[in-house]
Amino acid sequence: MNSIPDEPFRTDLTTWEIGPYHGSLPAPMRLRLSLDGEIIARCQVETGFLHRGLEKACELHSWKAAVSYADHLDPESAVFGELVLCLAVEEIGEISVPARAQFIRIILSELTRISAHLAFIVRMAKAVGSETVVHYVLRDRERILDLFELLTGARFSINFLRFGGVRADVTDGFIERVLEVCEMIRIRMKEYNDIFTFNHGFLKRSAFVGILPLNLVRTCGITGPNARASGVSLDLRKDSPYLGYEGLEFQVPLGLGEEGAVGDSHDRFLLRLREVSQSMEILKQITERVPSGDFINQKIDKEYVVPPGEAYSRIESSRGLLGCHVVSDGKLRPSRVQFRTPTTSHLMAVPPLLTGVRIEDLPVVLASLDLGIAEADR
Amino acid sequence: MNSQYLWTISWCDALGISTQLSGWVYSLMALICTFFFVVAPCGAVMSYLDRKLSADLQARVGPNRAGPGGIFQPFADILKLLQKDSQERWDWRENFWLSMHTMALYSTLAVLPLGSAALLVDTEMTAFLPFWSALVLALGTMLLGLSQDSVPGWFGGIRVAAQSLAGSFSALIALLCVGVRSGGFRWSVLANSQGFAPWSWAMFSNPFQLVAFFVFVMSGLVLLAIPPLDGGLSMSDIHGGVSSHLFGRRLSLFRFGRFYGFFNWSVITVVLFLGAWRLPKEITEALVKVEAKGLLSFIELIWLLIKTFFLMLLIVWVARVTTRCRVDQITDFTWKVLSPFSLFALLGASLWAGWKAY
Amino acid sequence: MRYSVFTQVGIYVREVSSGARSILESCLTAFPYLFRWGDLRKEVTEGYPDPVSSKMADDLPPRSRGLLFNDIDRCTGCKECEVVCPSQCIRVEDEPGAEAAKIWVSVFDIDFARCTFCGLCVDGCQPGSLVHTRQYEGAAYSVSDLVASFGRGQVTPEQRAKWAALRQVSDGEEALL
Numbered sequence: 001m002n003s004i005p006d007e008p009f010r011t012d013l014t015t016w017e018i019g020p021y022h023g024s025l026p027a028p029m030r031l032r033l034s035l036d037g038e039i040i041a042r043c044q045v046e047t048g049f050l051h052r053g054l055e056k057a058c059e060l061h062s063w064k065a066a067v068s069y070a071d072h073l074d075p076e077s078a079v080f081g082e083l084v085l086c087l088a089v090e091e092i093g094e095i096s097v098p099a100r101a102q103f104i105r106i107i108l109s110e111l112t113r114i115s116a117h118l119a120f121i122v123r124m125a126k127a128v129g130s131e132t133v134v135h136y137v138l139r140d141r142e143r144i145l146d147l148f149e150l151l152t153g154a155r156f157s158i159n160f161l162r163f164g165g166v167r168a169d170v171t172d173g174f175i176e177r178v179l180e181v182c183e184m185i186r187i188r189m190k191e192y193n194d195i196f197t198f199n200h201g202f203l204k205r206s207a208f209v210g211i212l213p214l215n216l217v218r219t220c221g222i223t224g225p226n227a228r229a230s231g232v233s234l235d236l237r238k239d240s241p242y243l244g245y246e247g248l249e250f251q252v253p254l255g256l257g258e259e260g261a262v263g264d265s266h267d268r269f270l271l272r273l274r275e276v277s278q279s280m281e282i283l284k285q286i287t288e289r290v291p292s293g294d295f296i297n298q299k300i301d302k303e304y305v306v307p308p309g310e311a312y313s314r315i316e317s318s319r320g321l322l323g324c325h326v327v328s329d330g331k332l333r334p335s336r337v338q339f340r341t342p343t344t345s346h347l348m349a350v351p352p353l354l355t356g357v358r359i360e361d362l363p364v365v366l367a368s369l370d371l372g373i374a375e376a377d378r
Numbered sequence: 379m380n381s382q383y384l385w386t387i388s389w390c391d392a393l394g395i396s397t398q399l400s401g402w403v404y405s406l407m408a409l410i411c412t413f414f415f416v417v418a419p420c421g422a423v424m425s426y427l428d429r430k431l432s433a434d435l436q437a438r439v440g441p442n443r444a445g446p447g448g449i450f451q452p453f454a455d456i457l458k459l460l461q462k463d464s465q466e467r468w469d470w471r472e473n474f475w476l477s478m479h480t481m482a483l484y485s486t487l488a489v490l491p492l493g494s495a496a497l498l499v500d501t502e503m504t505a506f507l508p509f510w511s512a513l514v515l516a517l518g519t520m521l522l523g524l525s526q527d528s529v530p531g532w533f534g535g536i537r538v539a540a541q542s543l544a545g546s547f548s549a550l551i552a553l554l555c556v557g558v559r560s561g562g563f564r565w566s567v568l569a570n571s572q573g574f575a576p577w578s579w580a581m582f583s584n585p586f587q588l589v590a591f592f593v594f595v596m597s598g599l600v601l602l603a604i605p606p607l608d609g610g611l612s613m614s615d616i617h618g619g620v621s622s623h624l625f626g627r628r629l630s631l632f633r634f635g636r637f638y639g640f641f642n643w644s645v646i647t648v649v650l651f652l653g654a655w656r657l658p659k660e661i662t663e664a665l666v667k668v669e670a671k672g673l674l675s676f677i678e679l680i681w682l683l684i685k686t687f688f689l690m691l692l693i694v695w696v697a698r699v700t701t702r703c704r705v706d707q708i709t710d711f712t713w714k715v716l717s718p719f720s721l722f723a724l725l726g727a728s729l730w731a732g733w734k735a736y
Numbered sequence: 737m738r739y740s741v742f743t744q745v746g747i748y749v750r751e752v753s754s755g756a757r758s759i760l761e762s763c764l765t766a767f768p769y770l771f772r773w774g775d776l777r778k779e780v781t782e783g784y785p786d787p788v789s790s791k792m793a794d795d796l797p798p799r800s801r802g803l804l805f806n807d808i809d810r811c812t813g814c815k816e817c818e819v820v821c822p823s824q825c826i827r828v829e830d831e832p833g834a835e836a837a838k839i840w841v842s843v844f845d846i847d848f849a850r851c852t853f854c855g856l857c858v859d860g861c862q863p864g865s866l867v868h869t870r871q872y873e874g875a876a877y878s879v880s881d882l883v884a885s886f887g888r889g890q891v892t893p894e895q896r897a898k899w900a901a902l903r904q905v906s907d908g909e910e911a912l913l
Contacts, residue, residue, distance in 0.1 A: 016529040038533065038706075057822075065822035068854040129702030132766055135436035139780045146797075153799035153868070159854040167859070171798065187776065194765040200755040201606070201701035302860065359533070360609065360704045435766045439781040699762045715752055 013041055016359075020049045024363035026123055027373030035359065043354040045347055050377040058337040063089070063306055066334050068159045070324075073339060074375040075156055077116040079108045080317035081375075082161040085337065087242060088326040089163050091311035093304075098294040101165035102244045106286055107178060108151070108160065109243070109315075110279040114185065115144040116318035117272045117279075120370045124269055125196060127363035128205045133196045140188050143181050150174060163304070165296025175287045182280045189273065197273065198259075206269060207260030210353050210365035214263075220348040224320025226369060229255035229271040230263035236316040248285050250278045265368035272370075305330065319343055319372055343376040405488070408498055412487050420683065421637050422452035424690060431691055432698050462626035471525035476628055479518020483635050486511035486642060491565040491649045493678035495671060505553060505563035508646050509546065512601045515639045516542030519603075519610075522632075523620040534620040537610035537705045538603050544712040545600030548593050551720035555590035555727040556580050556650045569654035581651040586726030591651045593720045595693070598643040600712050602636070605697035609705030644686045644693075652689070655682040801853045801868045804846050806886040810865035813839040817857035817866055825850035826857060831891060834899045835906060843887040849879050 019030035028049035034042040054073060058066040066085060073081030083105060090097060118141040125133035145155040151174055152158040152167070160167050196202055212222070212230045227234055235252040237245040253274035255267040308330040314323040320342025327336040346369050353365055426441065426449060433440025441448025488498045489507040499507070516538055523535020557563050559580055560571035572579050581591040599607040611621065624632050648654065655678035665674040703711070739747070769777050796802070813830030825847040833840035858866050876882050891899075 014529060035529075061822050062820060064820055064856055064860075068822045068852065068856060071854070072852075125701075130700065131432070132436050132699050135438060139437055142780070149800060150797040151799070153797070153801040153855065154853060157852060157854065159856070167855075168799070184776070191765060195699065195762045196701075198758060199700060199762050200758040201703055204707055205701055205704060358704065358706065360706075431770075434770050434779075437769055437777065437779050437781075439779055439783070442783065695766075696759060696763055699766045700759055 018362075019046075024127070024366065026366055026371050029371075029373055031354075031362075033354075033359070033362075038358050038360070040354050040357050040359060040362065043351045045350050047347060047373060048377055050373050052378065054378040055337050055339065058334050060333070062332055063163070063334060066337060067161060067163075068157075070337075070339075071157050071159050072374075073341070073378060074317070074319075074372045076119055076372065076374075077112045077318045078156065078158050079105075079112040079161070080315060080322050081339070082159070083109060083243075084313055084315050084317075084322050084324040084339070085326065086161045086163055087313035087315065088311045088324045089306055089328075091313060092309040092326060092328050093163065093306050095164040095297055095300060097164055097297060099244070099291045100169075100293045101295050101297075103286055103290045104166050104170060104295065105161065106243050106245070106248075107283060108148075108158075108166075110282050110286075111144055111147060111178070113279045113318045114276050115141050117276050118144070120272055120367075121192065121196075121269070123367040123370075124206075124265075124364070127367040128202055130196060130199075130202065133192065136188070136191065136195070140185060143184065147174070147177060147181060150177065162296055162300070163306075164300035165294065167296075169295040170290075175290065178283055179287055182283050185276070186280060189277065192273070197270065203259050203266060205361070205364055206266035206368065207264055209260075209265045209361050210357060210368060211261050212263040212268075212349060212353060216349050216352060217263075221345040222320070222342075222349055223345065224316070224318070224342050225271050225275060226268060226320065226346060226349075228252065229268040231255055234321075236314060236321060240314075242313075242315055248282050250282050250285075253278065265364055268368045268370075305332070306334075310336075314340070317342060319370055319375070320345070322375075339375070339378060341372070341375040341378070343372045346371055347376055405498060409484075409487050412490060412492065413484065416492060416679070416683075417487070417490075417638060417641065420641055420687075421634060422456075424637065424641070424687065425452045425455070427687065427691060428694050431694055435695065435698050456630065459630040460627060469525070472522065472623075472628075475518060475522040475525055476624075476631060479514060479522065480631055480635055482514040482518065483511055483638060486514075490642060490645060491569070491654070492645070492682065493655050493675040494566065494569070495675040495678075497565055500565050503563055504565050505557065505568060505646075505650070506550075508642055509550070511639060511642050512549075512598075513542060513546065515602060515635065519620050526620070526623050528623055530622040531620055534610055534622070538620065540709055541603055541607075541610050541705060541712075542601050544709040545597040545602075545716075547597075548712060548716040548720040549597035549601055551717070551724050552590045552594035552597065553650070555587060555720075555723050558724070558727045558731045559583060559587060565649060565654075568650055569656060572653045572656055574653060574656050574658045576653070579651060579653040584727070584730050586723045586730060587651070589719055590723040590727060591647075593716050593723060594651065595647055595689075597712060597716050597720070598647065599693065600708055600716070602639040602643055604636075604640050604643075604693065605702065606700050607703055607708050607711075609703055609708045640690065641686070644689045645682065647689060648682060648685045652685050655679070657681060796870050796872075800870055800872075801855050803848065803869050803871045803874050804851070804857070804884070805867055805869045805871075806844055806846070807865040807867070808841055808844065808886050808888060810863045811841050811844065811886075812863050812865075813841040813844075814862060816860045816862060820856045820860045822854060822856065823850045823852050829887070831896070832899065832903060834902045840891060840899075841887055842890050844885065845887065846884045847882060848874055848884060849882040 014035040016033045016035055017030060018033065019025055020028040025031070030046040030049070032044040032046070033040050052072070054069050058069050061069065067082050070081040070085040071078045089095070118137050121137045122134050122141070125131075125137065148158055149155050150171060152160040212226060214230055214232070216222070217227050217230045217232055222230075223234060231254055233252060233254055236242070237250075238252055253271055255262050255271055257264065257267055258270065259266050261267070306328045308328055310325070310327040312323060312325045314321055316322075321340070322342060323340030325336070325338040325340070326334060329335040350366070350369065350371075353369070354362060357365060429451065430440045430448075432438075441451035444450040444454040486508055489504050491497060491504075520535040520539040523531040523533075523538070526532070526535075553563075556568060560568050562568070568580075576582060580587050582588065596607070598604070603610045621629060621632055657674075657678060661677070662674065665671075665677075768774065772778055813828060815828045815830075818824075818826045818828045827843060827845045827847075828841065829843035830839045830841045853868075855868065858868055874882070
């Protein structure tokens with residue numbers, strides 16, 4: 001017997017699958033949504049569409065080639081993958097790195113951080129449909145990519161770091177160009193603020209939307225700007241300095257919830273803008289004191305073999321804590337390379353964050369989390 | 379014979395066609411002429427201006443390949459869209475609702491005010507008639523969306539309908555404000571109460587009319603789901619809503635319908651608030667004296683269209699620079715901000731009119 | 737918390753006016769772009785196949801990693817590049833040439849469909865024959881067109897035998913010396 005009474009006006013949950021390719025998604029992934037009207041009642045995330053087998057590929061190629069694979073870990077911020085691998089290998093081989101090389105690495109890291117955060121602004125502006133800002137920010141990001149091309153020869157996948165240093169010394173005029181670009185971005189930031197950051201429409205779309213609570217940060221292991229926007233002061237550049245960040249003065253901005261609540265989408269957006277200015281601060285300090293000397297440890301030649309051992313290194317990438325575990329058995333190839341990527345944790349927070357959100361806010365929430373699907377799928 | 383389509387008769391004379399035809403033939407010819415010689419060219423010009431303006435605002439070049447400065451870009455677009463068509467899918471419901479809402483939409487060509495002579499219908503209630511176009515567009519879009527069997531279509535359709543309901547209220551009240559000022563809803567009455575100079579436009583006649591102007595423009599944007607208030611056709615989450623399943627010729631038909639809604643609304647706004655087609659008195663009198671009626675209506679049309687394009691480009695500018703609003707925020711804004719302001723404007727405009735009469 | 741009517745009206749008016757003001761401000765920020773005021777507001781699009789405005793190969797920075805080129809006369813066929821290449825896009829086949837010191841590089845194919853332009857092969861090239869050119873226009877209509885061949889070509893068996901004989905002669909001379 002059918003015990004469910006006939007309702008005259010029954011409303012069911014609608015199911016909607018988005019993806020793997022859709023305008024509201026930052027990269028290939030699939031969302032299975034149950035919608036109650038326009039409100040998301042349940043959400044499942046499926047990833048893996050961008051799996052390239054990077055970790056396995058590292059095991060199949062020489063140590064040198066592993067760097068160029070680590071480079072592809074996150075195409076948008078290539079330096080961080082290379083850097084974390086190089087740091088781990090240098091720890092295994094106890095390779096000393098010349099001070100000049102470290103400084104070049106910091107310059108590259110911070111430039112990458114700025115460019116990744118600018119790309120974040122682009123995605124955020126696209127999510128709320130503000131075309132003009134998209135074009136302005138992409139134009140300015142191009143200046144940074146030009147810097148990469150000047151130094152390394154490539155705009156993306158720069159493949160510039162080597163065990164014990166970097167591939168080549170800075171070219172003439174590079175440092176001046178870096179300062180020039182910093183100055184230009186400082187001017188542009190004011191323009192972004194005028195046109196976008198405090199625009200009423202943008203505030204309406206992002207403030208109080210997708211609030212990431214502190215307990216979710218803890219349970220999912222979220223790091224980086226997303227965690228800092230929710231009030232967790234965690235920045236490896238300060239907490240366990242690498243490369244030489246200990247000698248630099250900068251602040252770690254935290255989310256304050258000026259326009260909405262602490263940890264909402266607008267807070268995450270503002271925090272990244274602040275990080276861009278802190279990165280420029282670091283660049284200004286470091287360009288003043290680039291030491292002379294070698295750009296690579298000359299002992300690391302073609303015949304260098306990484307001794308047996310294992311190491312775990314971690315750095316602060318533009319998205320959060322990026323770790324790398326390298327095992328060497330003294331042969332020509334790495335025995336095991338494994339990455340701990342921040343986006344994997346961010347993805348865990350997507351279903352609880354999206355529950356109860358209108359579908360129009362879905363692109364905004366996803367964009368504000370700054371998901372790098374490439375590094376999560378590897 | 380109704381004297382209001384005399385302009386078609388004079389053209390027929392010039393072209394050597396017999397002038398002894400019945401009235402409905404002239405009406406039909408007037409509609410076809412309006413569509414092909416006014417609305418369609420305006421669509422081409424506006425699409426070019428829209429692209430160039432957006433490109434300039436965004437530090438880009440914009441169309442630059444088709445012809446000098448890319449001026450033939452609209453034709454290239456049309457040719458390309460006409461070539462594309464779906465081969466495998468033929469959904470009768472979609473075709474039915476698309477053609478229904480397109481035909482109903484263009485029926486409002488009859489009431490489009492384009493000049494003192496080029497008025498096909500000019501009755502006591504004509505100013506209310508263009509609301510058809512808006513409501514028909516909304517209803518047609520909703521039914522089109524609901525017939526699409528896809529989540530973006532459903533949401534897009536329902537959102538557009540919700541927006542239109544919210545927007546029509548304040549738009550109608552803002553229309554009453556000008557009616558109170560000019561003392562009637564005939565196009566000719568509304569136009570003749572204004573002059574050529576900006577200070578004699580209805581918009582600047584008193585502060586309440588200014589409020590009414592802004593309310594009218596914005597509620598029109600809501601009513602017709604035009605950017606920036608186009609949450610119903612949001613691109614980032616539902617792929618443009620109803621238009622997400624249309625492509626090729628159907629998409630061009632749909633998009634041109636949306637353009638026509640926007641154009642229609644801007645023309646009406648210009649007629650109601652921005653001095654209509656009124657030229658300086660001397661020019662009008664001189665032209666009437668030499669009986670150059672065709673020339674007069676042509677100059678009036680050009681002047682009207684210039685103002686219309688200016689208004690449309692202003693709206694495009696705002697749309698490009700600001701973010702796209704969420705649909706619940708749009709309806710919220712319409713009910714909580716536009717409606718009270720429209721009531722406020724109506725009250726003020728009535729008192730002002732009463733004070734003047736007294 | 738409940739506010740009084742006046743406070744509520746005040747909040748309402750403030751919100752409406754701030755919204756209007758911020759939209760006006762956004763519009764005004766973009767306004768100078770319409771007239772390209774100042775160096776910072778120039779348009780940045782460059783027409784691509786346009787000899788006047790688009791970038792030429794000479795405008796690229798000195799280290800630009802363009803398409804690869806191998807100077808086969810200097811190539812020693814050591815296969816260092818083939819070994820180091822992470823995407824295995826280089827294929828080298830060689831055999832002894834007419835002289836003992838000279839290696840005949842019969843096949844040197846670079847598959848640009850797989851190449852990631854990482855530059856490891858160029859770094860590892862001992863004789864410095866493999867270089868990045870400043871050429872970047874590598875588009876092709878089919879995948880097979882993307883393979884660049886620099887090899888000297890396959891050797892016929894007769895030639896192979898002839899060279900082997902020549903080498904033996906020169907070896908003999910060396911032994912005599």
